[in-house]
Amino acid sequence: MDALMLSRLQFAVATFFHFIFVPLTLGLSILIAIMETVYVRTGDEDYRRMARFWGRLFIINFAIGVLTGITLEFQFGTNWSRYSRYVGDIFGSLLAIEATLAFFLESTFLAVWIFGWNRLSPRLHNLSIWLVALASNLSALWILIANSWMQHPVGYTIRGGRAELSDFLAIVTQPFAIQQFFHTVSGAYILAGFFVMGISAYHLLRRQHIAFFTKSFRMALIFALIFSLAEIVQGHIHGGEVAKIQPTKLAAMESHWESQTGAPMWLFLIPDEKNERNLVEWGRIPGALSMLAYHSSQALVKGLKDFPKDERPPVTLTFVAFRTMVGLGFLFALLTVVGWFKRNKLLESPGFLKVMLYAIPLPYIALQAGWIVTEVGRQPWIVYGLMKTTDAVSPIAASQVGVSLGAFILVYSLLGAAAFYLMIRYARLGPQPLPAAAGEEV
Amino acid sequence: MLGTIWFILWGVLWAVYFMLDGYDLGLGALMPFLAKNDTERRLIYRTMGPHWDGNEVWLITAGGVTFAAFPTAYAVMFSGLYSALMLILFALILRGISFAFRDAVDHPRWKSIWDWCLILGSFLPALLFGVAFANLFQGIPIGAGGIFQGGLLTLINPYGLAGGLLFLLLFTVHGSLWLAVKTEGDLQQRGAAMARRLWPWLLIMAVLFLLSTQRLTFLYDNYLAQPVLFLIPAVAVAALIMIRVFLGKAQWWKAWFASAATIVATTLFGVVGLYPDLLKSSLDPAYSLNIYNASSSPLTLKIMLVVALTFVPLVIAYQVWVHWLFKDKVREQDLGHEEAY
Numbered sequence: 001m002d003a004l005m006l007s008r009l010q011f012a013v014a015t016f017f018h019f020i021f022v023p024l025t026l027g028l029s030i031l032i033a034i035m036e037t038v039y040v041r042t043g044d045e046d047y048r049r050m051a052r053f054w055g056r057l058f059i060i061n062f063a064i065g066v067l068t069g070i071t072l073e074f075q076f077g078t079n080w081s082r083y084s085r086y087v088g089d090i091f092g093s094l095l096a097i098e099a100t101l102a103f104f105l106e107s108t109f110l111a112v113w114i115f116g117w118n119r120l121s122p123r124l125h126n127l128s129i130w131l132v133a134l135a136s137n138l139s140a141l142w143i144l145i146a147n148s149w150m151q152h153p154v155g156y157t158i159r160g161g162r163a164e165l166s167d168f169l170a171i172v173t174q175p176f177a178i179q180q181f182f183h184t185v186s187g188a189y190i191l192a193g194f195f196v197m198g199i200s201a202y203h204l205l206r207r208q209h210i211a212f213f214t215k216s217f218r219m220a221l222i223f224a225l226i227f228s229l230a231e232i233v234q235g236h237i238h239g240g241e242v243a244k245i246q247p248t249k250l251a252a253m254e255s256h257w258e259s260q261t262g263a264p265m266w267l268f269l270i271p272d273e274k275n276e277r278n279l280v281e282w283g284r285i286p287g288a289l290s291m292l293a294y295h296s297s298q299a300l301v302k303g304l305k306d307f308p309k310d311e312r313p314p315v316t317l318t319f320v321a322f323r324t325m326v327g328l329g330f331l332f333a334l335l336t337v338v339g340w341f342k343r344n345k346l347l348e349s350p351g352f353l354k355v356m357l358y359a360i361p362l363p364y365i366a367l368q369a370g371w372i373v374t375e376v377g378r379q380p381w382i383v384y385g386l387m388k389t390t391d392a393v394s395p396i397a398a399s400q401v402g403v404s405l406g407a408f409i410l411v412y413s414l415l416g417a418a419a420f421y422l423m424i425r426y427a428r429l430g431p432q433p434l435p436a437a438a439g440e441e442v
Numbered sequence: 443m444l445g446t447i448w449f450i451l452w453g454v455l456w457a458v459y460f461m462l463d464g465y466d467l468g469l470g471a472l473m474p475f476l477a478k479n480d481t482e483r484r485l486i487y488r489t490m491g492p493h494w495d496g497n498e499v500w501l502i503t504a505g506g507v508t509f510a511a512f513p514t515a516y517a518v519m520f521s522g523l524y525s526a527l528m529l530i531l532f533a534l535i536l537r538g539i540s541f542a543f544r545d546a547v548d549h550p551r552w553k554s555i556w557d558w559c560l561i562l563g564s565f566l567p568a569l570l571f572g573v574a575f576a577n578l579f580q581g582i583p584i585g586a587g588g589i590f591q592g593g594l595l596t597l598i599n600p601y602g603l604a605g606g607l608l609f610l611l612l613f614t615v616h617g618s619l620w621l622a623v624k625t626e627g628d629l630q631q632r633g634a635a636m637a638r639r640l641w642p643w644l645l646i647m648a649v650l651f652l653l654s655t656q657r658l659t660f661l662y663d664n665y666l667a668q669p670v671l672f673l674i675p676a677v678a679v680a681a682l683i684m685i686r687v688f689l690g691k692a693q694w695w696k697a698w699f700a701s702a703a704t705i706v707a708t709t710l711f712g713v714v715g716l717y718p719d720l721l722k723s724s725l726d727p728a729y730s731l732n733i734y735n736a737s738s739s740p741l742t743l744k745i746m747l748v749v750a751l752t753f754v755p756l757v758i759a760y761q762v763w764v765h766w767l768f769k770d771k772v773r774e775q776d777l778g779h780e781e782a783y
Binding site: 059060063064066067068069070071073074076077078079081082084085087088089090091092093095096097098099100101103104105107108109110111112114115116119120159162164165166168394395396400403404407411415418419422425426 | 491492493495496498499501503505506507510511513514516517518521524527532534538539542543546547588589590594739745746750754760761764767768
């Protein structure tokens, strides 16, 4: 394998791993902040213990998320130096802004939250976790603005052999960035909600810490319900943006080969990339693709065959990932709606609780699938329409990348195993009794 | 003008990073020599606990600013120093995780694994940052079109190794002093004794480095052109001597600040000598990347300047507040406490 292929693999490994841990922190920080706020407002000790219990799980994820995030920033320089040189004027500044606005805030105030339980007034302590939640989501906003620029470059001019900034506001306010931000964080909030519900279900099934985990479950349920429903509407709008600005991605998402007006959707379909057709098409919904993409059942949807072969993304992977994400998205809405009707009789619904326990991995799969659609669907471009991935790689030896890729796989596997072990351990252990520390305000 | 401002900011960011993360890298590397039992190891972790992550963000910001303000230099520097940077990355990841994971399971083997992650993960970056920066000061083999012509072992040369040792000594003295500041009793005494023992070596290494800089690099050219700049190495040397003076008087905080000043002045000494180059080519000065041929567009630099001048002071303000919030010495009774990772 050459340095290009190895670098792509390495980027995939580093990004996937990073994004196993980050989404939970985006949503869980908010849930913990709400829990502590309820405690501060009502004095209900359960909510304080909730903040602490979920806080431990949060910290594990946060630490890995932050540390593996450094890799991502550095990799643009180490492995994608031609890309960095070509678009650094824009892309680099967005990353630097993310660090300055968000990373300092979240890292500093998380430490305040962890070590400050007895040093700060309850209100100020609560404020510190709100700042962590704000900063985590702010960091998501900036990195997604940067990614959106790769999906849909705006506000630049080509000068001196590189892309230079010409309109900063156009970049940070472009609709695609806003859509992608809401789509990603909603997904992250769903994931956090399912995480809390799943672990709560585990304890409720065992009839332990019932009040504690009923409160946790219900709070997470409302959170996940809101965002599961919102995500369906928002995902539709986001899809419309993709149709408008990335027609090849849309065609790959649907494995849509021939341009046609009134394009249908197929309930079941197997792509046959080699022969530029679908092997199986079943369950035709007339005009549905045109309708969903362009709000008119007669609209023209361009097919993959209308694009040069070397400008098409891998179809099967994009298609399968898209279907997985959408299917799971609907399932999340269904499960949370069912949950809403069972919210007052959780203990009498062991079947539902069991489903929710085993549903924990599903949002993780949905989110990773979503990123496959976003990134694989953008290929062969690294910046859509502007720079191809093959032109972006560093002039480095393949052996160097091979060694670092091997090291990434090894280190990340060990880390992942340790983190998984710890999370299961903490989750099973349940809330711990509060130690009666000196000067404790109760 | 904008390029010069950003060059200074770039140097200052790296200097602040070394000043802050320097103490926790140095202390982490020295842990086996300073702690005798598990309680003492936990105390050492605890002195860095609330700060290491905030310190490390300065690295992300310094890297991000290199990317934003000088994308061409960032591209060549990071791809050219590939293996060294990857080593630093893995080291930083493992040591960072050890803070969060170490005390999560009460088992000697588990703890000892993470302790070694902290020790090696602190030692390696301390050494490698020095090697990398000394090589930047000296110049690296960059060819036409900014292609790095060196190999894996290019960075391993006498001046690079001298830089590595210098940084290692700077950071370990800095870390020992942090321990003296943050603890009491035995640990404090051991921290102070370690700083006293390392200090003469630091002095020798600093002198050697200044001399070999004269022999092996062009850094002094800027100083000879603008003699007032000699104030910077003078501050570094004066601060270095003040470390020893304050150590003798058992004034730990003052000694720590003197050490902080030494690190900042040493970093700036090299950076100012480099100006206007960010990456000096050792093959031909024409291939060097400098503020004229490697910087971002004026618009980007202006926007980033507004962002930096607005938010960096804010960051400094709340990080100073956090250091004040956790200003107390770490005691054994803090460990049984619920405030921990």
